[in-house]
Amino acid sequence: MTHRILRWLPALCLFGLMAQPAVAQQPPYDLLVKGGHVLDPKNGRDAVMDVAIADGKIAEVAANIDPSRAARVADAKGLYVVPGLIDIHSHVFYGTDDNAYLSGGPTAVQPDAHSFRSGQTTLVDVGGAGWRNFPQFKSEIIDRSRTRVLSFLNIVGHGMKGGPVEQDLSDMDAKLTAMRIRQYRDQIVGIKVAHYSGPEWDPVVRAVDAGKEADVPVMIDFGGHTPPLSLEDLLLKYLRPGDIFTHMYAHVRGRIPIVDENGNVRPYVLEARKRGVIFDVGHGGGSFLYRQAVPATKQGFFPDVISTDLHAGSMNGGMKDILDTMSKFLNLGMPLADVIKANTATAAAVIKRPELGQLGVGGEADLAVLRVQRGTFGFIDSGGGKATGDQKLECELTVRAGRVVWDLNGISHKPWNEIPPPDFSAPPRRGTRTQQ
Ligand SMILES: [Zn+2]
DSSP states (O other), X not given: OHHHHHHHHHHHHHHHHHTOHHHHTSXXXXXXXXXXXXXXXXGTEEEEEEEEEETTEEEEEESSOOGGGBSOEEEOTTSEEEEOEEEEEEOOOBOOOTTOTTSSBTTSOOHHHHSGGGTEEEEEEEEEXXXXXXXXXXXXXXGGOSSEEEEEEESBTTOSOOGGGXXXXXXXXXXHHHHHHHHTTTTEEEEEEOXXXXXXXXXXXXXXXXXXXXXXXEEEOOOXXXXXXXXXXXXIIXXXXXXXXXXXXXXXXXXXXXXXXXXXXXXXXXXXXXXXXXXXXXXXXXXXXXXXXXXXXXXXXXXXXXXXXXXXXXXXTTOOOHHHHHHHHHHTXXXXXXXXXXXXIIHHHHTTOTTSXXXXXXXXXXXXXXXXXXXXXXXXXXXSOEEEEEEEEEEEEEEETTEEEXXXXXXXXXXXXXXXXXXXXXXOOTTOOOXX
């Protein structure tokens, strides 16, 4: 607080002379995002407004906030100001362990290297860690990232290490999974089932058991089983309302797709949505086909949540990042407000963290400023097929807990010749860094 009083001192003196103590008590804002179109579905905001931030929190959202009340102003004219995006399907348990795949191996990616440049302030790692190695994930990644990293614990105790480790039914323990979730409520928000290829339902049953015990949702990557398991039974019998079916537009060997051979969304899929099962994109390297998404969205079957399935194997193919994935749905006819809602308010509700994905006053100041580019753009699916579109999202600015962590074109920065030159007279301060 001290630095803010010092910063305001001249004004305080001035106000003192002018005998206006009421105004003098008004604290200055650290950052004002000015003139952007605020889309904040949770709070029903859809209009040009200013967003003021102080002490890492949203301080005020209103039309025409005086820029002189802020230490720093970001010009968001012509841009959309949205809550920090949430990716509910990513793989960020990066590491260099041998044979560790997405559980401490190099196929996962570093969260901060991908999040902010795409407007994301929260990444949910799904299934990288299991109950056994969650503490390693926490100390090596979660605690060291500026991105808010949350976890869906794998029902496999060793997590997503690939190969036989993920086929071991004896390492899928509902009680110990639930116990670990209760120990780390702030970071663990769900349970993941993935990659098991046997004919048994045990992984799903045990994950749901653990989910009931710990009161968290489960996310199911359902492909592929030999022989294939019934998609209808999964969606209507095994999953609870609030559980998540990811890779919704996939068509992979061993898994029944949601659109049938005649191009119709299967009736039981529609029924599952009615009973509250959540449908998530989980694009990845092999799980988004226009042959599924085009007929499904023409029939109105859009995703509840748009996620990436980001990892080293997916990020340089058809899936580029969250904004490219969201842009695909914009161009499939999903309104911008719905696309934003999917990855803010809805994503937060799905992981039962309703304080996230919104710009309520007093909440942590996580936001993104997005540009909707107009032109001709190409988008590639995971089968190598291309679609064109005329809209594409780009991230201009990302703020995490009140700090600018990404500014593509310097909209929150002053010209170089208007900022003071470096001052080497003071000793370097350890543990502090200048805001970007
Ligand atoms: Zn995945």
